[in-house]
Amino acid sequence: MYINTRIRVFIDVLKSLSRYGRFRVGIAIIAILIALSLISLASPPRYKQWYVYPKDRPPQLTSSIDMILGTTTNGRSVFWIMVNALANSLCIGLLTALIGSHIGLLIGLLAGISRGKTELGFILLIDSFVVLPGLPILIVLALALKQSMTIHTIPLILSVIAWAWPARNVRSIALSVMSRDFITIASFSGIKFRSILLYEVMPYVLGWHLTNFINTIIWAIGMETALAIFGLSILSEDTLGTMLYWVLNFNALFRGLWWWILPPIVLLILIFIGFYLISVSVSTYLNPRLRGGVA
């Protein structure tokens, strides 16, 4: 019964979200990207080896799918690299968001309900992590842990930083919800604190948790790319970041190998825009004051 109403609420929310043009565009972009990344399951095993294809070939439509986007300087098929890189980058983003934004949710809630010295401690900790420069910290960490990095441990490293923004956001939402009248009434009427938190505060926080989750995906994919450009990602695997690393490393930019340069740039931009459009629609939905309308 309870679950049923929850599902109905969820469907209603989706319905009203889909009224935003931005939401539909975002979902469409992400759906296309996910479909592209699924193609990676069909990639031939030899795509990982170097020099199995001719070097530096521009795209050819006539021959097999391997050559559809041309080849790289180290003789690999750009198309297969691209779909695998996309899959791996999305995977890194998703894993980081799963870990980081949930740690953020937990810490944010704890900070929101604690009082006095504990609260002060939480605020200082969260604020320090928000203010402190993420990239240099991650660079030092990645520099030391370079040897033991895999697609699955990078999200762990990224999560060291990733939790802070969500935590700050969740805390402020929790605080503003708890200061509202209905919570005061609920607590005066003797409802247990735990159930207030679960049934009254959480629904509000969860909406924002969704935008935090999406924003963490964007952030993580961006950070992995930044680390990779510095050569601090798993260079033996393909991610959109390592793809850019090799592009820069082989000077493809100056040699005019546009078919190698454009795919990672375009895909990254699409990922960022797609996810961001979704996150913007959700936060506009949650915060109607921003819906605007020109006065």
Add this chain to the structure above:
Amino acid sequence: MFGEYVISPQVSIKAVNNVSIELKKNEVIGIAGESGCGKSTLIKILYGFLQPPLTASGKVLLNTKGGLDLLSVSEDYKRENIWWKIMSYIPQNSMNVLNPFMKIGDHFVELLRKHLKIEKDEAYRVAEEYVMSMGMRKDVLKAFPHQLSGGMRQRVVVSLALLLKPSIIFADEPTTAVDVVLQKVLLQLLTDKQKELGATLVVVTHDMGVHAMITQKVAVMYAGRVVEEAPTEPLFEDPKHPYTQALINSLPRLGDDRPRIGLSGSPPDLRNPPPGCEFHPRCPYAMDICRREKPLRVKIDKDRYVVCWLYAKR
């Protein structure tokens, strides 16, 4: 006139519906009704202040400007020639409407310079004199709003409204959220100055006590319509419309210890108003016709109108 909040192409709220009201010189008019009955919207339209999603149709004619229709002139024109010069406005929540980043003095200087086209120093001197004539010390001008007490800020807002000697003053719930003592002082200040200027004062409030105290004429609104319009004294002595009766009966009276009978139910949803008379679901005298047809405006006496089937000659 009509006023409508267009929320989306499908949904709109008719907050003011077929209202016609006349403001005379040197008169205090009250507009009464529960919250959400369209009183604030009505005076926003009368003031010509239409901000999306509010739209209005009909006419607001201004005699001092030779019958100019406020709803058909541009906002720029109203800003230059009407607002604050001819009509001024005391908004709701007037304790917190001053710009927190501007000194009180600048609020006055800004208006004086705009409308009197004078230099800053001169404007400041004029403001000093004016503030003292309103019974405040001139240091007030040097303060930021947060440095003054709530009552002082309201006094400043009232003074601002009277600054350019307007002929019509609109006051939207001027004394809600004020203690009774301050309420009396502020209302006294307002009515004194209104008499001095010979201006019209339009007071919107749900507080029937305020209406009894200062107005000469009251219009009672329900669900976007004026249901009764009458000079204040007869209205309080002998309310005609069942809704007015309920409003006045809920007032405590000295020496009367019968329990107060409140009105049950709540105002209708204006997105989807009930058919016939909007008041019929709550009306103790509701008849068949009330559920089917809109009542007509009936003249009862001189200057007295009521919109109710009980008084229609059939």
Add this chain to the structure above:
Amino acid sequence: MHPFVKHFINRTIVLVVTLFIAFNISYFLLRAIPTSAVDTMLNAIAQMGQRLDPEEFMRMRQTLLELFGLTGSPLDQYLSYLRRFFTLDFGASFIVFPRPAREVVLRYLPWTVGLLLFTTVISWSLGNILGVTVSFAKNRYISRFLENLAIVLYPIPYYVFSLALIYIFAFLIPIFTLSPATMPAIRISTLHDLLNVVIHLMKAASLPAISIIVISAFGWWFISSRNLSLVAMTEDYVIYARLRGIDVGRIRRDYVLRGIMVPQVTALALALGAIFSGALVTEYIFAYPGLGSLLYQAIIIGDYPIALTILSLSMIGVTLATWFLDTFVYYLVDPRIRYAR
């Protein structure tokens, strides 16, 4: 107590605590690194260091062991790291051995700070003015266009945008040369020298500056100032000003823009805090001679002294910048802090 004194003391306490937390984060992160990593690092240095003499190798080894806490008692380690963190003294750099890492970093620093200070201030002002103007604009097409442009630009990091820019300018409209900038010796004796330095700087900085300004002015600042103004326009004091018939231009400037300054200045403080590390990747991509390019060289050979100096510098920089802006600029912007009630 005067509210400003109170404000100052509060901010300073926060500054000290944040610095302390920053230090601990950096300390414990290094301690969390498995010690086996140090051997790998040493191997890497030994491998490429054919030209290193044994004595130099031992010195590097010593630095690494000390930095990763493999010598001395825990308390000694903590205290020595504390001293290193706040004096930025992480020993000799590996890339320009035996020059101290601090000296090397400080030589690159002005380039980075100059670029980011310039671009941050420009894009903050541009974005704010644009955001407020657009929220008042009558022409819906222009504001819709800018809004959608901002939403597209907002999530893109500088460096991805820089790559797109490089692609556009190198292949499609070749007006900028993409030769890596070298650091000119800043020794200015004649007007000619000065001119040379300026021209050189313009050449090296134009593309990174454009990519930062476009993204942050039209993306970040535009969106935040537009959102804040939309909220501010529903504030009672703005509606009251409109009722009074105050001119639109004045409302825009003295009411809305003034009102969003308080939150926007805080945001600027955060952004300015990032002037030491905000565009490391962009700098490297454009071969701009700032900390980004230095960091890349350091990463290749595992030069921890340099990496740690940059890390501490950016941590201390952020906290000091935030403290400064929060304390003094806030004071100027918000009369509620400036004057007692």
